Amino acid sequence: MIKKLMIKKRNLFFLSLLVQFSLFAQEENIGAISTDRPNATYAASMMNYKYLQVESGGIYQELEGNGYVEDAITYNTSVIRYGLLTNLEVQASWSYQENNYHHRDLTSKNGFSALHLATKVGVTEQMGWVPKMTLFSQLSFPFAASKDYQNETTGIEVRMLMNNDLSKRSSLSYNLGVNKLNDASEISYVYTLSYGYSITQKIGLFAEVYANIPEDHTAEHFWDIGGTYLLSNNFQADLLFGTGFDNAQNYQIAAGLSYRFSKNPSKASEVK
Numbered sequence: 001m002i003k004k005l006m007i008k009k010r011n012l013f014f015l016s017l018l019v020q021f022s023l024f025a026q027e028e029n030i031g032a033i034s035t036d037r038p039n040a041t042y043a044a045s046m047m048n049y050k051y052l053q054v055e056s057g058g059i060y061q062e063l064e065g066n067g068y069v070e071d072a073i074t075y076n077t078s079v080i081r082y083g084l085l086t087n088l089e090v091q092a093s094w095s096y097q098e099n100n101y102h103h104r105d106l107t108s109k110n111g112f113s114a115l116h117l118a119t120k121v122g123v124t125e126q127m128g129w130v131p132k133m134t135l136f137s138q139l140s141f142p143f144a145a146s147k148d149y150q151n152e153t154t155g156i157e158v159r160m161l162m163n164n165d166l167s168k169r170s171s172l173s174y175n176l177g178v179n180k181l182n183d184a185s186e187i188s189y190v191y192t193l194s195y196g197y198s199i200t201q202k203i204g205l206f207a208e209v210y211a212n213i214p215e216d217h218t219a220e221h222f223w224d225i226g227g228t229y230l231l232s233n234n235f236q237a238d239l240l241f242g243t244g245f246d247n248a249q250n251y252q253i254a255a256g257l258s259y260r261f262s263k264n265p266s267k268a269s270e271v272k
Contacts, residue, residue: 226254
């Protein structure tokens with residue numbers, strides 16, 4: 001009797017281990033990392049429940065104003081993303097930037113930007129040509145900014161993030177939104193459109209157009225191209241080059257790294 005009881009307990013123990021291992025394997029089977037960088041189009045995809053991801057990089061822009069040239073550098077565009085619920089992602093971002101003016105009457109400045117806190121809420125999955133949709137909302141708090149970049153009011157931005165998978169290798173991502181930032185007296189409308197194509201499981205390319213359209217000022221239209229490289233399922237590098245169509249941005253270059261912290265580090269294998 002005792003021997004039979006011990007055998008049953010042993011079998012239950014191994015069965016529970018098998019179930020836990022199976023659930024753990026399913027938990028890690030979430031595919032390759034998906035990021036909101038390096039382009040202007042935010043992804044409709046969200047962080048999986050209880051997963052943490054850090055996206056960071058740098059941007060250099062050469063801008064041209066009325067009789068002067070400006071070098072705008074962002075050294076650290078760090079964004080921390082976390083899957084708080086199965087259908088809710090929270091984000092926090094903060095950056096250090098520098099603006100150098102090639103004009104004797106203009107003073108260069110540098111310091112931290114405002115602190116941005118944001119959420120993503122899933123709306124619907126893709127159904128045929130109906131896109132996957134996610135609602136993005138963000139507040140920008142000026143109290144965290146350095147003096148040179150401190151605004152008087154809190155900024156706000158809302159976007160609907162959409163994505164259509166066109167094939168196993170290609171997708172179309174696009175955003176529509178509105179914002180009121182940098183103490184602006186008017187709201188601005190935003191659109192982005194990005195086409196992505198995976199050459200291999202590791203290498204992806206994209207081309208994008210986007211714009212910021214103030215209610216009472218001239219719209220600013222931009223384009224960029226770039227690529228991503230998967231170092232592993234949880235680790236991605238990216239590179240971007242872009243410029244403006246009809247405005248003061250001569251060009252911009254951006255590069256960065258993104259890492260998703262795995263619940264099971266041994267599963268964070270290289271992409272084949």
